Amino acid sequence: xxxxxxxxTIEYVGILAKLELSGQEKxxxxxxxxxxxxxxxxxxxxxxxxxxxxSHVFPVHNVFREDVVVNGDGSEDTLANxxxxxxxxxxxxxxxx
Amino acid sequence: xxxxxxxxxELGKKIKAKEISVMDAVKxxxxxxxxxxxxxxxxxxxxxxxxxxxxxxxxxxIDDGILTGPLAGVPVxxxxxxxxxxxxxxxxxxxxENFRPTFTSEAVLNLEKAGxxxxxxxxxxxxxxxxxxxxxxxxxxxNPWNLEHxxxxxxxxxxxxxxxxxxxxxxxxxTGGSIRQPSSFCGVVGIKPTYGTVSRYGLVAYGSxxxxxxxxxxDVTDCATIxxxxxxxxxxxxxxxxxxTYNFTSALKNDVKGMKIGIPRSYFGDGLxxxxxxxxxxxxxxxxEKGAIVEEFDLNLVKYAIxxxxxxxxxxxxxxxxRFDGVKYGYRTETYEGLHNMYKKTRSEGFGPEVxxxxxxxxxxxxxxxxxxxxxxxxxxxxxxxxxxxxxxEKYDVIIAPAAPTTAPEIGKSLSDPIQMYxxxxxxxxxxxxxxxxxxxxxxxxxxxxxxxxxxIGNCFEENKIIRAAYTFEQTKTYERPEIAKEAR
Numbered sequence: 311x312x313x314x315x316x317x318x319t320i321e322y323v324g325i326l327a328k329l330e331l332s333g334q335e336k337x338x339x340x341x342x343x344x345x346x347x348x349x350x351x352x353x354x355x356x357x358x359x360x361x362x363x364x365s366h367v368f369p370v371h372n373v374f375r376e377d378v379v380v381n382g383d384g385s386e387d388t389l390a391n392x393x394x395x396x397x398x399x400x401x402x403x404x405x406x407x
Numbered sequence: 408x409x410x411x412x413x414x415x416x417e418l419g420k421k422i423k424a425k426e427i428s429v430m431d432a433v434k435x436x437x438x439x440x441x442x443x444x445x446x447x448x449x450x451x452x453x454x455x456x457x458x459x460x461x462x463x464x465x466x467x468x469i470d471d472g473i474l475t476g477p478l479a480g481v482p483v484x485x486x487x488x489x490x491x492x493x494x495x496x497x498x499x500x501x502x503x504e505n506f507r508p509t510f511t512s513e514a515v516l517n518l519e520k521a522g523x524x525x526x527x528x529x530x531x532x533x534x535x536x537x538x539x540x541x542x543x544x545x546x547x548x549x550n551p552w553n554l555e556h557x558x559x560x561x562x563x564x565x566x567x568x569x570x571x572x573x574x575x576x577x578x579x580x581x582t583g584g585s586i587r588q589p590s591s592f593c594g595v596v597g598i599k600p601t602y603g604t605v606s607r608y609g610l611v612a613y614g615s616x617x618x619x620x621x622x623x624x625x626d627v628t629d630c631a632t633i634x635x636x637x638x639x640x641x642x643x644x645x646x647x648x649x650x651x652t653y654n655f656t657s658a659l660k661n662d663v664k665g666m667k668i669g670i671p672r673s674y675f676g677d678g679l680x681x682x683x684x685x686x687x688x689x690x691x692x693x694x695x696e697k698g699a700i701v702e703e704f705d706l707n708l709v710k711y712a713i714x715x716x717x718x719x720x721x722x723x724x725x726x727x728x729x730r731f732d733g734v735k736y737g738y739r740t741e742t743y744e745g746l747h748n749m750y751k752k753t754r755s756e757g758f759g760p761e762v763x764x765x766x767x768x769x770x771x772x773x774x775x776x777x778x779x780x781x782x783x784x785x786x787x788x789x790x791x792x793x794x795x796x797x798x799x800x801e802k803y804d805v806i807i808a809p810a811a812p813t814t815a816p817e818i819g820k821s822l823s824d825p826i827q828m829y830x831x832x833x834x835x836x837x838x839x840x841x842x843x844x845x846x847x848x849x850x851x852x853x854x855x856x857x858x859x860x861x862x863x864i865g866n867c868f869e870e871n872k873i874i875r876a877a878y879t880f881e882q883t884k885t886y887e888r889p890e891i892a893k894e895a896r
Contacts, residue, residue, distance in 0.1 A: 319771075326770040327725060328732070329763055330751040339767055342825065346768055349826055350714040353784050356791065363786030364793060366616060366646070367602055367842030367867070373645055387509035391736035400734050405746045 313347040315340045410435035412888065415481045415575040415629045422469065422480040429466040429480035429524065433458050436482040436526050440573045443891055448548050449558075449568035451487045452495045453527040458482065461524045468522065477632050479522030484568045484577040487528040488535055489515050489620065490609040494525070498611050499543035500533045502757030503737045512609020513644070514578060514620045514637040521636045526574050529564030533759045534728065535585055535613045537561050538831055539821050542761045547818060550592060551889040552857050556815040559589030565623050566593040572892040576624035576633055580610060582617045583716055584810070584835025590623055590847040591810035591860025594887060596877070597623040598630045601867045602842035603648035605634075606641035612727040614720035615646070617839040625886055627848065627878040631655040634870065650868060658871035663879045664698035666872070669803030671706035674834055680813045686851030686859045691807055693883050694876060704802070708795050711788050712837040713829055717765075718772050718785035719840070724762075725769025731757065764825065793841045800866035805876050807863055808834045810847045814857035834862060844870045848877045849887065858887075 320340050324331055331339060385398055394401035410418065410432060421427040437455055444450060468474040485491060488498045490508035497503045511519070519525075532542040540548040540563025548563045550556040551571035558567040562579030566589035569577050579586040581599035590597030598621045605620040612618060622633035635656055640649040670691065675684055695701045733739035733753030740756050743749035758766070772781035799806060811831055821828045838845045844867070847860040861880075865873040 323767050323771045323774065326774060327763075327766045328729070328747075328750045328754050329758075329766065330755040331763075335763075339764070342764055343768060343771060345826060346717065347781075350718055350772075350781060350785075353711055353714050353718075353788055356708070356711055356788060358784060358787035358791065361787040361790050363783045364790035365786055367793060367840075368648065370646065373642065375642065388735075390509050391506055393733055393737070393739035402734055403743060403746045403749050 313344045313351070315343050411439045411572040411892070413575060414625045416477050416632050418575050419477045419479060419481045429462040429469065430459070432480060433462040433482050433524055433526065436574050439571070440526070443571050443573060446549060446554055446891065447551055447567050447571045447573070448546055449529055449564045449571065449573055450484070450527045451497055451499060451530050451545050451564070454494055454525065457494065458524050458526045465522050465524055474522035476521045476636070478518065478636055481523060481576070482526040482574050483518060483523045484526055484529045484565060484574040485515055486531055486562050486565050486577070486579050488531060488580060488611040489578060490611070491515055491525060491528065495528065496611070497528070497545070498534045499531045499545055500758065500762070501544045501738055502731045502754070506737050508609070510609060513606035513639065513641050515609070517637045517639055529562070529568055529577060531564055532561035533762050534611070534724070535561040535580060535582055536724070536761050536765055538584070538588060538828055539816070540564060540589070541818065541822055542759055544759060549818070550815050550857070551891045552594060552815070553855065555817055556857060557592070557818050557821065559592035559811070559815060561585040562623065563589045566590050566595055566597065569593070569595045569623050569625060570889055570892065572888070576622060576629055578620055578637070579623045580618055580620050581839065582614045582720060583839050584832050586621045586623060587810045587835050587845055587847040587860070587862055588832070591862070592815035592858065594849040594858030594860070594889070595623055595625060596627055596630050596846065596848050597621060598634055598846045598870070599838065599844060600634060600638065600870060601844045603646050604638045604650060606639060606644040606647050608641055608643040614723040615727060616723060617720060627846070627874060627881050628656070628659055630846070631659055631874050655870055655874055658874040659878050660875050661879050661882045663694050663876055666699045666805065666876060667803045668694060668699050668701045668876070669799055669806045670701060670703045671709070671806060671808060672703050673706055673709045674808045678812050678833070679809055682853040683809050683811070683813060683859050687807070687809055687861045690850040690861050690880055694880055697879055699876070702803070704799065706795060706799060708792050709833065709837065712792055712840060713833060715785040715788040715792065716832070716836045716840060717768070717829060718781050719789065721765040721769035722773050722782050723769070725766045725773065728762070728766055789840045792837055796837070796841045796843060804872050805863050805865050807861060810834060810860045810862040814853045814855065814859060838864055842867055844873060846873045846877045848881060850880070852887070
């Protein structure tokens with residue numbers, strides 16, 4: 311089955327992925343994704359009825375610990391790589407009108 | 408004496424015996440880097456000053472009897488996706504071009520505690536997404552055996568650096584074969600440990616459920632020694648596993664008597680280059696002559712591993728790479744209008760084409776309406792693949808496979824057709840899906856003189872079996888060095 315990715319879908323995926331694609335990039339991405347999905351569709355040959363999705367190879371369970379503070383004030387480290395900062399905060403463009 | 412020709416453990420012994428100083432060891436690596444780096448380009452960052460300073464400190468601690476381990480004073484190169492405090496960590500991406508972490512990853516910290524001297528950070532495919540090291544923003548790495556060919560990837564810089572003897576050993580990371588395949592292409596030894604063995608704390612995540620850090624070196628003894636040093640139970644990594652033992656060097660035994668080796672027929676059929684098949688089957692014969700019991704068997708579902716992997720890895724990548732948004736670290740676009748425009752422009756300018764391709768695919772398979780059909784389907788396939796391996800390991804101690812269908816391709820020949828490139832991962836990818844350990848060791852060369860590696864796969868937590876098999880074969884063969892490593896300085 312040949313997958314067809316519409317302009318709307320690629321636009322929507324671009325929003326989810328937070329990527330701004332040029333006209334040519336969008337066309338390339340459509341073609342790429344169609345090819346990949348055709349290939350991924352081979353998985354449909356497999357009967358996976360009743361098989362639990364395996365997100366981890368080993369049984370993992372929550373790791374609990376006592377809620378004890380072990381680190382100090384890390385604000386300087388946290389901000390050390392910020393492209394822009396102001397008053398001990400990350401500086402970002404205005405988000406509320 | 409030619410210091411750079413030594414293995415890490417040999418060099419460590421000579422440092423301990425005061426035959427070689429840490430400073431001489433570090434200077435030898437730097438001299439080799441200065442000589443070959445313009446051709447090979449293994450590194451994104453070489454920290455000459457830092458390494459020389461550290462050499463003095465480590466020497467003092469050795470002299471004072473504080474550092475006594477086998478790797479004390481030995482230089483190491485670290486793949487550029489592991490955080491190193493104060494040292495650039497770019498993931499070979501523009502988006503992290505100026506990122507200097509404020510902490511060090513646990514695996515690297517374990518090495519530092521053992522007296523390692525970090526010489527620099529190695530080149531890789533951008534965010535470890537690729538099989539050739541050509542997708543690096545900082546330019547491709549070349550194969551030390553033939554500069555017209557790729558070193559493989561994504562840990563291509565680490566493997567090339569070891570092969571070209573720019574450092575005695577390196578750390579890599581393996582999400583779908585990124586240690587084992589470039590080790591094969593560069594004629595070195597690399598281990599991908601059981602998932603959860605080495606802490607991922609400070610490893611910039613690509614596919615979190617698949618990523619593992621591992622050693623790359625010139626022989627099996629080095630790799631076992633390094634793995635023993637970097638492996639640890641770490642509460643900072645929620646998927647870290649407290650293993651019963653972290654002793655891997657005890658497996659360095661020249662003995663495979665009675666060891667049951669499974670050869671998956673599907674791994675040696677169509678699609679495998681005869682020049683790769685032959686040296687591997689010869690190596691298997693050597694192990695058989697040494698007492699191993701070899702049997703062919705059918706490993707099913709092989710062709711489903713790649714599509715399942717690309718769904719899972721891309722899904723995890725799209726989520727993991729959401730953190731690169733121009734706010735907390737790394738690159739931010741110059742001009743923008745509002746927050747969302749800033750995010751989008753930053754990411755679009757900061758990521759390369761392969762990274763964008765996988766983020767797009769990952770976002771799609773996780774999106775509402777497609778999640779069940781793609782993502783959950785892939786996770787169900789993963790469960791079935793794991794069952795196949797479980798069945799195989801009921802009968803066999805280890806499985807032997809190629810690490811790649813061919814030897815290293817020429818530069819510029821792989822990236823045009825992504826699916827074709829992904830197919831090259833066929834022998835390595837299932838191992839990550841099933842969380843298994845695997846080792847690649849050199850077994851020969853093709854007619855072009857490019858190395859061929861053999862992959863030995865073990866059951867979960869059975870590194871010691873693959874180490875023993877690899878070590879036993881290694882005793883029958885001398886390590887081969889590329890010309891670029893041998894040329895007199």
